[in-house]
Amino acid sequence: IKVVEKASRFLSVMVSEKQVMDLLRPNWHPFVVYMFNCFQTKGHILFVMEYLEGRTLNVILAIEKFFTEQRTVFYSSCVLLAIGYLHSLNIAHRDIKLENIALDRQGYPKLIDFGMAEINVKHNTPILEKSGTRFYQGPEFLIPGMITRRSSDFWSLGVII
Secondary structure, eight states, X not given: XXXXXXXXXXXXXHHHHHHHHHHHGGXXXXXXXXXXXXXXXXXXXXXXXXXXXXXXXXXHHHHHSOOOHHHHHHHHHHHHHHHHHHHHTTEEOOOOSGGGEEXXXXXXXXXXXXXXXXXXXXXXXXXXXXXXXXXXXXXXXGSTTOOBOTTHHHHHHHHHO
């Protein structure tokens, strides 16, 4: 269960995440974390999410120092399918990074944390608000006035690989 205080500065991010998860729920994808329910109390918003036993890839990489080529291909292929699925629903994740990919108990990677995601983003729709984690961002984030598109999710995956 993910709990966020309503007074938190992250409230707008959580509202965005709930909108995305509501879109994903009827058409769940095996490489995207599942939200069972979301509800609120007077002071909190609570997300009842799928439990992922595994760690995030950044933690695993810090322990193991590197992934074999076979594991890299496996993880990146699964994430690529997840990104393709999101884009088919006109959703851009906008924060693909090692910290936002967690393993389930069978060792399959799942995208998590949709707080930066943008909905209603078609193939060439410009995304005016730049967000995400600097190290994983595409080159268009470095140029003032340059717009980005959902294809930046693929760039971020390339940085991970």
